[in-house]
Each structure stands twice: as structure tokens, then as C-alpha cells.
Amino acid sequence: MPKEKATTRKSAKTADKSAGGKKKKDPNMPKRGLSAYMFFANDQRDKVRDDNPGIKFGEVGKQLGEKWKALNEKQKAPYEAKAAADKKRYEEEKAAYTAKGADEDEEEED
């Protein structure tokens, strides 16, 4: 199993060990679909802020985090469902990307 690390993917990236940056970002790389957490945050963000009026983002994020884990599979179900729906969206982009985006030129009708 992967070692859960406080990876700040951005800037500091998750490189603390010999990771070796390979992976190349393709030109038409479709942005992955959102995660269940994204949808969860979208719904709870308002609730959490209402429960913790005036709290900063840091608190909200942590609250959301532990609450998210507190949810049962059925609670996450609707969020995962949306995530899956978005993922499907991504699949389409990815398919198109892997299909021709490989070298095909992008023609944008202006």
C-alpha cells in the first residue's frame, strides 16, 4: 500500500525520496474528473461554515476531512456517484486524447 504522506503535490511536489520525475504531461492531457471529496466539499462547505461561523479555510478543510471519513459508504455514495459521473466525462476526454490527440492537430474555428 502507498505510504500516506502529506504530499503537497504542488510546489514542493511529493518528491522527498528518489522519485525521479518521469511522467510527461501531454499537450491534450484531459484534466481528471473531480474526486468525491470535491462534490462533498461543494455540499458540506456551506454546512461546515454554518456550523463554524467565521472559521478560516484551514479549519473548514480539516472539518470536512474528518467528517468525510465519518461518512459511511452510503453517505459517500452520492458524492462518489458524482465523482464517477465526472470521471466518465474524463474518460471521454481521455479517449479522444488517446485517440487522435496523439499527434492530430487541434483546429479551433475562430
Place this chain on the structure above:
DNA sequence: CCCCTGATTGTTACT
């Protein structure tokens, strides 16, 4: 064939 790592998404608030 299997594991891991990097990259990406969205929230809000601050700088």
C-alpha cells in the same frame, strides 16, 4: 504483471 509516483480537482481566505 504489479507497484508507485506524479499530476489534477475543488473549497475558502490570505498575501
Place this chain on the structure above:
DNA sequence: AGTAACAATCAGGGG
């Protein structure tokens, strides 16, 4: 505009 913890998730490369 970018970054900060929070969690998820995928795709590809390397062993």
C-alpha cells in the same frame, strides 16, 4: 494569482 490541508483517483512508467 498562487498557496495552504483535506481526500480521491487515475494513468503511465519502471521493476
